[in-house]
Amino acid sequence: MARRKSATTCKLIHMTDRPVRIGLTLQPQHMDYPTIRRTASAAEDLGLDVLFTWDHFFPVSGDLDGMHFECWTTLAAWAESTSRVSIGTLVCCNSYRNPDLVADMARTVDHISGGRLVLGMGSGWFKRDYTEYGYEFGTAGSRLDDLAEALPRIESRWGKLNPPPTRKIPVLVGGSGEKKTLRMVARHADIWHSYSDASMLKHKLSVLGEHCAAIGRDPTEIEISLTGKTTDRDELYELGARLFIIYTGGPQPDLTELREFLAWRDKMNA
Template sequence: MTHPIRIGLQLQPQHADYAEIRRTVAAAEEAGVDIVFNWDHFFPLYGEPDGKHFECWTMLGAWAEATSRVEIGALVTCNSYRNPELLADMARTVDHISDGRLILGIGAGWFQRDYDEYGYDFGTAGSRLADLAQALPRIKDRWAKLNPAPTRDIPILIGGGGEKKTLRYTAQYAQIWHGFGDVDTLKHKTAVLDQHCADVGRDPAEIERSVGVQASPDEVGAALLDAGATLFTVGKGGPTYDLGLLKDWIAWRDDQK
C-alpha cells in the first residue's frame, strides 16, 4: 500500500476569536489542504497562558458543518478527558455530520494544567498510557454497537513516540501514526513501529506516517519523504493565522504528482 502525499494544518484554537478560526478553516480548505486539525487542550500551550482558548470537540462538530471536502480531527484528543464510550459516540456523530471526514486522533495526554484545573487525575505517564491501552478497544467495541453505525471505518491516528507502548498500540489499532523529531528520529521510530507491526501480524504499509513541519518543503520535504512520512502538518496559532508556509507545502505536494 502506498499512501499519497497529504498536507495538514493544525489550527491551534488559542489566542484567537472564533470568527477568525472559522475564516481560517475556510481559507485552508480553499487553498487545497487535505486535513484540518485542532488540538485538545483547555488553555494555550504557547504565549499568554491565560489567553483566549476554545474546546476541541464542540469545534469539530462546527467544522463538520462549515467544511465540505477536508478531513477534520484533533491532533490529538487527550484520552483522559472523556469516557471511551462517550468519545466513540462523539466521533461517530461528527463522522455523520461531516459525511465521513473525521479522523480520530488520540494520545495519552501530558499537559498537567488541563488535568489540575478541570479535575482529572494526572497520575503518571505509565498510568495514562495504561488508560489509553484500555480505551482503544472500548472505542472500537462501541463503534460496532452504535446505531447508526459510523459511515466508514473511522481512521485512528495515534500521536506520540514511546517505543515500548505508544508505538505498539499504534501497530495494533491505528491507521495513522503522528511522530515528532528530526529525520533521524523519524527513521528510527518508523523502524520500531515496523517491528511492532511484525510482532502483531500487521502490514506496516497500512499505517500512514505523519509528521509536524515548521520549515519549508524545500528544506526538509525530500528527506522526510525518504524517511517514510507522507502526511505533513503545519501548526499555526492565533490571533491571526498566517497560511504562507501551509500554501508552500500544498504547492510542493502538487509538484510531486
C-alpha cells in the same frame, strides 16, 4: 538505501503508492471564533487535506490565560462549515472523556461531516488542564496504560452504535515511545504521528516494524505523519512519511507556510 534493515522496515521505507497529504493544526487560541471559522474556510479553499484542532482547555503558548475554545464542539462546527476537507483531533486527550463517549462523539461528528473525521488520540501531558478541570494526572506510564485500554473500547463501541459510523473512522495515534506507544500504533492506528527528524524516524520505523511483525500486521497500512519542517521534508518523504502537518494560531493566523507546503505536495504527487 545504503543498507537494508529488516524486510518489514523496508516495506515502510519504500511505501511509494500513498500520496503526500498536508494537514494544518489550527490552534484554537488567542482569537475569536469568527476568525477560526474564516481561517478554516480559507485553508479548505487552498486545497488543504486535513484540518486539525487540539484538545486543551487553555492556551499552551503566549498569554496562558488568553482566549481558547474546546476541541469537540469546534469540530462539530467545522463539520457544518466545511464541505471537503477532512477534520480531526491532534490529538484528543484520552484522560478527559470516557472512551465510549469519545466513540459516540466521533461517530456523531463523522455523520455531521459526511464521513470526514480523523480521530487522533493521545495520552495527555498538559498538567494545567488536568488540575483545573479535576482530572487525575497520574504518571506518563499510567496515562499510556489508560490509552491502551481505551483504544479497543472505542473500537468496540463503534460496533454497537446505531447508526454506526459512516465508514471505518481513521484512527491516528500520536507519540513515539517505543515500548508502549508504538505497540499501540501497530495494533490500532491507521496513522502514526510524531515529531521525529529524519535520523529519529529511521530508528522508530524499525521499532514499529518489529511491533507490526509480532502481530502479523502489514506496516504499509499505517500512514506516517510528521510535524512539517522545510529542512528535511524530502528526506522524510524518502523514508515513507506522507502526511505533513503544520501549525498556525491567533491572534492573526498566517497561511503562508501552508501555501508553500501545498505547492510542494502538488510537485511530489505530480
